[in-house]
Amino acid sequence: MRYVIYLLILVYEVQCIPRNKNSVSVKGNVSNIDKCTNVLPEDLKEEIAEYQDIVNEILQYVIEGDFKGKTYDELAKFVDMFGPRPAGSEVLEDSIDYMIKLTNTQKLYDVVTEEVTVPQWKRGKEKIVMYEPRHKIIPVLGLGGSICTPPEGITAEVVVVKSFKDLENLKKHDVLGKILVFNSKFTAYDETVVYRYDAASRAAEKGAVAALIRSITPFSINSLHTGMMSYRENITNVPAAAITIEDAELLKRIYDRGVKIVLNIQMQSTRDTKISRNTLVDYKGIQNPEKLVIVSGHIDSWDIGQGAMDDGGGLFISWAVPVILRRLHLLPKRTIRSIFWTAEELGLIGAFAYEERHRNQSDNINFIMESDEGTFAPLGLSVAGNQEARCIIAEILKLFKSINASTLIEDDNPGSDITVIVKNGVPGASFYNANDRYFWYHHSESDTMTVQDSHVMDLGSAFWTAAAYIIADISVDIPR
Numbered sequence: 001m002r003y004v005i006y007l008l009i010l011v012y013e014v015q016c017i018p019r020n021k022n023s024v025s026v027k028g029n030v031s032n033i034d035k036c037t038n039v040l041p042e043d044l045k046e047e048i049a050e051y052q053d054i055v056n057e058i059l060q061y062v063i064e065g066d067f068k069g070k071t072y073d074e075l076a077k078f079v080d081m082f083g084p085r086p087a088g089s090e091v092l093e094d095s096i097d098y099m100i101k102l103t104n105t106q107k108l109y110d111v112v113t114e115e116v117t118v119p120q121w122k123r124g125k126e127k128i129v130m131y132e133p134r135h136k137i138i139p140v141l142g143l144g145g146s147i148c149t150p151p152e153g154i155t156a157e158v159v160v161v162k163s164f165k166d167l168e169n170l171k172k173h174d175v176l177g178k179i180l181v182f183n184s185k186f187t188a189y190d191e192t193v194v195y196r197y198d199a200a201s202r203a204a205e206k207g208a209v210a211a212l213i214r215s216i217t218p219f220s221i222n223s224l225h226t227g228m229m230s231y232r233e234n235i236t237n238v239p240a241a242a243i244t245i246e247d248a249e250l251l252k253r254i255y256d257r258g259v260k261i262v263l264n265i266q267m268q269s270t271r272d273t274k275i276s277r278n279t280l281v282d283y284k285g286i287q288n289p290e291k292l293v294i295v296s297g298h299i300d301s302w303d304i305g306q307g308a309m310d311d312g313g314g315l316f317i318s319w320a321v322p323v324i325l326r327r328l329h330l331l332p333k334r335t336i337r338s339i340f341w342t343a344e345e346l347g348l349i350g351a352f353a354y355e356e357r358h359r360n361q362s363d364n365i366n367f368i369m370e371s372d373e374g375t376f377a378p379l380g381l382s383v384a385g386n387q388e389a390r391c392i393i394a395e396i397l398k399l400f401k402s403i404n405a406s407t408l409i410e411d412d413n414p415g416s417d418i419t420v421i422v423k424n425g426v427p428g429a430s431f432y433n434a435n436d437r438y439f440w441y442h443h444s445e446s447d448t449m450t451v452q453d454s455h456v457m458d459l460g461s462a463f464w465t466a467a468a469y470i471i472a473d474i475s476v477d478i479p480r
């Protein structure tokens, strides 16, 4: 059953998520584990160790020197000026123009944009009123891609389940014509988010007229979390929206007492297709400019909150990489390309377009990195690649002991946008950081600058820059 879901929602399954890391987590000195013993030649290890001075120089410059506070300040200016940047909006395009100008102010002029056709889903009026057993307004947030209700809304009785399995045990006549509420408790994101993607189709299969899900978050102060949903083929489309944990539990308690609940749900939205852009900033390599080390984050966000965390943080630490290197006159052998992806939230649209457009040059991607799981304190990298590739990265991560960022997580499918490229066998990594609270804020109004911390962002920029620089500069390519 799980696989059926994965096939249908593969595109969406990977957005903005720290996946459950089932793979080995190796703390600290990775080369001490058997896996890396004798994998790398001694001279390569020595070569990598010699980068310690450059790492220290970058850390010093970013954490205590002229760049101190810059990543946070620039992110704050950006977020405060543009706010949310949903795909298809003019504000997203304005924010892309702004990033190009900002990059130029840093004397970086090798910037190109590539057009991408993106879907637009625009939220309209949304409202839920409980009619029975008492009058109550229930705050609601439609899920991205949901259809509308009729203007007068859908008025129906409520059935509450806790899981898809629960639903299977119900008879069709118990659900027919009802509003189905999924009160499924957050366990891990990738386990729970299936309710966001698939609740509408599962509900409709049983004859329900609308689906409400408990917001996908482990923590709530009456908070609403949106995100993309999808409709299965050949199943009636019904509206789908998120309610708070508090209201999902309220409805469950009342329902369990056998008391009839009646809701009216009103949801409006519009759809369109627009042109957006991926932005590519190249910091040219001096020996092999055709070879690329990519750092990246996405510039679009959800339409609520400010997209300061998802993915303003990842965008700005990736923006900072060529800026810091240019200021320090550090010139790597290979080109470092900083990519600002567009329309990640609606299904990795920018990344798919990039992959298609650059497919015949994919051999040139030496390594691809992405930060889209928060920019909390750096811990290391989650790395996809063969054992030798991982051991090289592990050796590089040893240079970050002073900031506690030496952990290598083995993850065959790291990141969100970059999964589109990593699945072709390109080695890559996502930013492994102390993001335990990421889903408190994710896709909600609380994704604001308040989540970010200036010093912690400095650590992130310094780490990201130094790691990318070494990978772009060492004598060997990252093997495939």
Ligand SMILES: *[C@@H]1O[C@H](CO)[C@@H](O)[C@H](O)[C@H]1NC(C)=O
Binding pocket: 233, 234
């Ligand atoms: C949907 O229905 C069409 C036409 O009957 C059929 O060709 C297609 O295979 C169906 N798709 C699925 C996923 O069942």
Ligand SMILES: [Zn+2]
Binding pocket: 015, 016, 298, 310, 311, 344, 372, 416
């Ligand atoms: Zn994201």
